[in-house]
Amino acid sequence: MTLHENSSILSTIIAVSEKLEASKLDKSVMDEVRPEIQDIASYLDCDELAAIFFVVIFVLQNQRQTSVNLHAIAGFLDYSFLHILEFRKEIDVLEKKNLIYMDDLRNISHHPENNGYKITGTVMNNVIDGEPIVFFEENEETTESVLSELHDVQQGFCERKMSFTEFKRQICNLERKYAEKEFLKNINKLFPDDFDSRSILYSLCFDTVISENDPDNDDDRRNRLDYAILRIINPQKKYVRRASLFEDSDILIKNKLSELIYETSDEYFRGKPRLKITLKLTADGIRQIFGSEAELYIKEDMLLNETDKTLNALHEFGYVYEDEDISKYKKRSNLRKIEQKHQNLPFFKRITKAVHDEDNRFFLYDCTKDFLLGGKSSIASTLNDLYGHSEQYFTEMRSLLDETHPLVKKNFIEIEKNEVIENSRVTVSDKTVELLYGKNADIYMKTGSAKNVIDSRKINEKHLFYSEPVQKQIDMLSESLVQKNLEAMQSRLEEKGLPKGIAVILYGAPGTGKTETAYQLARQTKRKILHVDIADSKSMWFGESEKKIKKIFTDYRMLCKSCRRHRENTPILLFNEADALISKRRDVSSGSVAQTENAMQNILLEEMEKLEGIMIATTNLCENMDKAFERRFLFKVKYEKPSLEARTKIWKSKMKALSEEDAEKLAGKYDFSGGEIDNIVRKCEMNEIIKGKMPSYEELVELCETERLEKVEERHMGFCA
Structure with missing residues (x-):
C-alpha cells in the first residue's frame, strides 16, 4: 500500500476521522476523503464502508478508553442511529476478519445497539507502529465455535439479561445460521418442535466438547440439574421436566441420549458428602448427535x-x-x-x-x-x-x-x-x-483380619532344631502342605466323605519353637498366615465373643477365596496360644464367663468340622485339652524341651564365635528352651553395641543366671540350728 504524501496509516486515520466527525456521511465529505479511505480499506483488506467504521471505532476507543457501541458511532457521525443499523453487516465484516471483537461475550445484550466493540490489541499496535496487519484465511465455523456461541446466549439467559422469548429467538437464529453443522442437523431432526430438549442438548454438547476438556474450567456446577440444566428451558415447565428426569421418563433418557450421574461433592450435610446430580450425554447419545465427529468426543470412562x-x-x-x-x-x-x-x-x-x-x-x-x-x-x-x-x-x-x-x-x-x-x-x-x-x-x-495377614515372603528363614521324633512329624507335615500334595490329599478325603480340612496342634513347653514352626512351614510352602490373637476375641458384650469367633472363620474363608482368585496357595489359619479355646469345658453353672467360653468352643468345633483349609493351633497346656478337640486335630506334634545335643546346636547356631566346648558347657548347665537362648543372644548383641565387644564366657554365664525369674532352691524340712 502506498499512502498519499508518505503519511503513516495512523495519521491517515486521524485525518479521515476529523473529516468524518459530525459529517452525517455527507457525499461531498466522502468524496473529499475517498483516496485516504481507499488507502485505509486497502490496509485493512476490506471495503470502504467497513474502513469508515474502523476509523470511528479506533478514534472513540482511544478517546474514551472503553468499548464502542452503535449509539456512540451514530453520535460521532451525527447520523441517525436507525440508519447506522443498516451498516451492521460492515461491522460484522470487521469482526469476522478479527480486526474488532465484542468486548464481553458473556454480557451480550439482546439489544444490538448496546453491544460494545473494541479493536484487538495486535491490530491497534500495528496501526500505531505503521506495521502491516497479518491476515489469515477465514476458517470455517467449527463445532466448538458454534457451541460456544450457543453457550454464550444460554449464559446470558441464566444471568437474566433477556426474556425467555428473546432467548429462544436468539437460539433459533443461531440454529438457522449454522443449519449445516452436523450436530445441529441431528438435534433438530430429533426434536424439531421441542425447544427445551434442544436447549438441554446444546448445553450437554458444550459440556462434552469444551468444558470437560478445559483444564482451567473447575466449575463444579456445570450441568448440575438445578443449577444449570433446568435454568435454560421454559421456566414454566422446569419442575415437570425435573420430575421426568428423576423418574427416568424423560425423552432424553428414554431415547438413551443422556443419563443422570450421581457423584459425591465437596459439600457436606450431617457429616456426609452431598451428592451432585449431573445430566450427561451417553456414548450412544454422542454418536446420535455428532455423527462423523462422535469418536472425537467419546471417552473411555463413558463406556x-x-x-x-x-x-x-x-x-x-x-x-x-x-x-x-x-x-x-x-x-x-x-x-x-x-x-x-x-x-x-x-x-x-x-x-x-x-x-x-x-x-x-x-x-x-x-x-x-x-x-x-x-x-x-x-x-x-x-x-x-x-x-x-x-x-x-x-x-x-x-x-x-x-x-x-x-x-x-x-x-x-x-x-x-x-x-x-x-x-x-x-x-x-x-x-x-x-x-x-x-x-x-x-x-x-x-475386615480386621487384613492387618493380621502375614505374607510368607516377609517371614525370615530360621533354622529350627527338633528332636528326632518331632523332626519326622514336621517333615511329614511339610510334605503334606506342598500344594499339589495338599490338593491330592483333600480330593481323596472328599471322595471318601471325610473332612478335608487339615487341622494341626503343636503343643508342649513354652519357648520350644511351636509358633516359629508354623511360620517356617508357611514360608517353605509359600502360604499366607491369618494370625489370630485369642485375647482379641473376647468382648464385654454378651454374644460378641461368639460373633468374633465366627468372624475369624468368615475372614479366613474370604482369604481362601482371595488366594484362589490370585492363584496363591491355601493360607494357614494360626490360633496362637489357644489354651483358653481348646481346654476342657467348664460347668455352665459357674457363671456367664463359663457359658461364653463353652459357646466359643462349640463354634470352634463346628467350624473345624467344616474346615476346608489349613488350621494350626499352638498351646502350652496339652493335658487340659478337651477330648472333642483332640479328635479333630489330624496332626498332633508334641514339643519337649530340647535335649543336651539340641541345646548345644542352638547355642552354636546363634553364637558363631562360641567354641564347641563352651557351647556344650552352657547346654549342660542351663536347661533352656530355644526361646530362652534367643533372649540371651539378644542381650549379647545389645552388650556388643554398647561396649563394643561381645561378652566373655563368664559374662555369658551371668546373663544365663538372670534369665529365669525363679530359681530352684533346695528346701530343708525342720528347724534351723
Whole structure:
C-alpha cells in the first residue's frame, strides 16, 4: 500500500476521522476523503464502508478508553442511529476478519445497539507502529465455535439479561445460521418442535466438547440439574421436566441420549458428602448427535463397566432413600422403580434373589451406598429414612440390635453396638463387598483380619532344631502342605466323605519353637498366615465373643477365596496360644464367663468340622485339652524341651564365635528352651553395641543366671540350728 504524501496509516486515520466527525456521511465529505479511505480499506483488506467504521471505532476507543457501541458511532457521525443499523453487516465484516471483537461475550445484550466493540490489541499496535496487519484465511465455523456461541446466549439467559422469548429467538437464529453443522442437523431432526430438549442438548454438547476438556474450567456446577440444566428451558415447565428426569421418563433418557450421574461433592450435610446430580450425554447419545465427529468426543470412562453402573445406581438409590421431601409411600414407589431399572446388573440380581423383603433390600442398598462413601450407617437414621418413627421402626431396630434380622443372619451386614442406641452402627459385610466388586473385592474389604495377614515372603528363614521324633512329624507335615500334595490329599478325603480340612496342634513347653514352626512351614510352602490373637476375641458384650469367633472363620474363608482368585496357595489359619479355646469345658453353672467360653468352643468345633483349609493351633497346656478337640486335630506334634545335643546346636547356631566346648558347657548347665537362648543372644548383641565387644564366657554365664525369674532352691524340712 502506498499512502498519499508518505503519511503513516495512523495519521491517515486521524485525518479521515476529523473529516468524518459530525459529517452525517455527507457525499461531498466522502468524496473529499475517498483516496485516504481507499488507502485505509486497502490496509485493512476490506471495503470502504467497513474502513469508515474502523476509523470511528479506533478514534472513540482511544478517546474514551472503553468499548464502542452503535449509539456512540451514530453520535460521532451525527447520523441517525436507525440508519447506522443498516451498516451492521460492515461491522460484522470487521469482526469476522478479527480486526474488532465484542468486548464481553458473556454480557451480550439482546439489544444490538448496546453491544460494545473494541479493536484487538495486535491490530491497534500495528496501526500505531505503521506495521502491516497479518491476515489469515477465514476458517470455517467449527463445532466448538458454534457451541460456544450457543453457550454464550444460554449464559446470558441464566444471568437474566433477556426474556425467555428473546432467548429462544436468539437460539433459533443461531440454529438457522449454522443449519449445516452436523450436530445441529441431528438435534433438530430429533426434536424439531421441542425447544427445551434442544436447549438441554446444546448445553450437554458444550459440556462434552469444551468444558470437560478445559483444564482451567473447575466449575463444579456445570450441568448440575438445578443449577444449570433446568435454568435454560421454559421456566414454566422446569419442575415437570425435573420430575421426568428423576423418574427416568424423560425423552432424553428414554431415547438413551443422556443419563443422570450421581457423584459425591465437596459439600457436606450431617457429616456426609452431598451428592451432585449431573445430566450427561451417553456414548450412544454422542454418536446420535455428532455423527462423523462422535469418536472425537467419546471417552473411555463413558463406556461404563458393570461395577461403575452398579456404583452409580447405588448413589442414585441413596439419594432417593434419604430424600426428606417426599412421603414414605412415594419414596418406596421411586425406590422400586430404581431397583427395576437396574435389575439386570448382577449385584441387584443377586440381592433380589437372596433377600425377598423389599424393605430389607432397600435398607441394604443404602448401607452399601454409605460404605462407598467411606462410612458406616447409623442404624437409627437409616431406619428412620424408611419407616419414620412408626412401630415398624422399633421392630426393625430391636431385631438388628438382637442380631436376629434376616440381613444379619444371612451375613449381608454387621452390627456395631453402642451403649447409646443412636450411636450404634451398621456396615456391609465382606460378603456384600464381594457381591459388589467381584474378583477385586479383597482390595476394598475392611475386615480386621487384613492387618493380621502375614505374607510368607516377609517371614525370615530360621533354622529350627527338633528332636528326632518331632523332626519326622514336621517333615511329614511339610510334605503334606506342598500344594499339589495338599490338593491330592483333600480330593481323596472328599471322595471318601471325610473332612478335608487339615487341622494341626503343636503343643508342649513354652519357648520350644511351636509358633516359629508354623511360620517356617508357611514360608517353605509359600502360604499366607491369618494370625489370630485369642485375647482379641473376647468382648464385654454378651454374644460378641461368639460373633468374633465366627468372624475369624468368615475372614479366613474370604482369604481362601482371595488366594484362589490370585492363584496363591491355601493360607494357614494360626490360633496362637489357644489354651483358653481348646481346654476342657467348664460347668455352665459357674457363671456367664463359663457359658461364653463353652459357646466359643462349640463354634470352634463346628467350624473345624467344616474346615476346608489349613488350621494350626499352638498351646502350652496339652493335658487340659478337651477330648472333642483332640479328635479333630489330624496332626498332633508334641514339643519337649530340647535335649543336651539340641541345646548345644542352638547355642552354636546363634553364637558363631562360641567354641564347641563352651557351647556344650552352657547346654549342660542351663536347661533352656530355644526361646530362652534367643533372649540371651539378644542381650549379647545389645552388650556388643554398647561396649563394643561381645561378652566373655563368664559374662555369658551371668546373663544365663538372670534369665529365669525363679530359681530352684533346695528346701530343708525342720528347724534351723
